[in-house]
Amino acid sequence: MTGKILSIILIVSGLAAGLAMYYLQVYGYYDDVTARPGQDVMLLPIGGETPEPIAYGDFTAIDADSSPIRYRACFTTPRKPAELAQLYQLSEVRAPRNAPGWFDCFDAARLGAALRDGAAMAFLAEANIEFGVDRIVAVTEDGRGYIWHELNNCGEKAYDGTIVGDECPPRPDAGQ
Template structure:
């Protein structure tokens, strides 16, 4: 084998191994399945009081990048699926409907959460998205979407304040002050 081939192998082998390592860390190693107790209550904002109120749910499955109670990744990694015994009609009359929800993809192994299916259902008006909690961490809102068959999905997405900060722009005037450690 000549020196050129050895040099090519010396570059390609670490690159392939490094790529595989990064892929594994992003898709598998960073996420942990959460118990319903770790997820806690899922709340929606009441149209009457403007305050979050817990909703009933069954069969909760969730993932996040939290290890021993410490977040090891960004605040938008949380995803959850559940069954809601309440109807869409009851929920839409009781809780704030959210404008412009954008479900974020989940790792492929978390099969109950299909962002493309949820997004299409939201676009077609089949699913309804609700505000769960504004600024669950600075610049990030918790969103809940309910399908007509009662399946529910939860994710975190950037709000206008978060989008401005992460883009390096000035925050809108109605944004809270970012935390000092932000």
């Protein structure tokens, strides 16, 4: 009888831990981002170092303190990708990171296909928004926009253990 009780306790504990882990990964750490009108959607001008705001509306975003690459946002804009490409730096990113399934406006698979097919263009919004992480903005022909964070070359090296080198800025925690 004791063996059955211990087995039940182990099974229930395992299920509870699995459910808690799933909830924390998919829902638990995300928070809604408070919109800051005129500051939420910015792009880096060609040859510039300071991002500039573009016209946008219907902004919604989520973020999590647990990782710098969990930021996702959606918006609309009257600006066309070709018009923006004349003024702002393009990004080579063609595969956005997935968003949680409950964040309905951000469909990474559809956006990735639009980026590869030329129906959308990706722009650099800000380099090293956190060490090794760039903010990417994509705009589609129909005026929908998406924002996410992507590891840049320095970030990929830093997180996989490769020597970062002189071309990367110093890590903020390097002196601690």
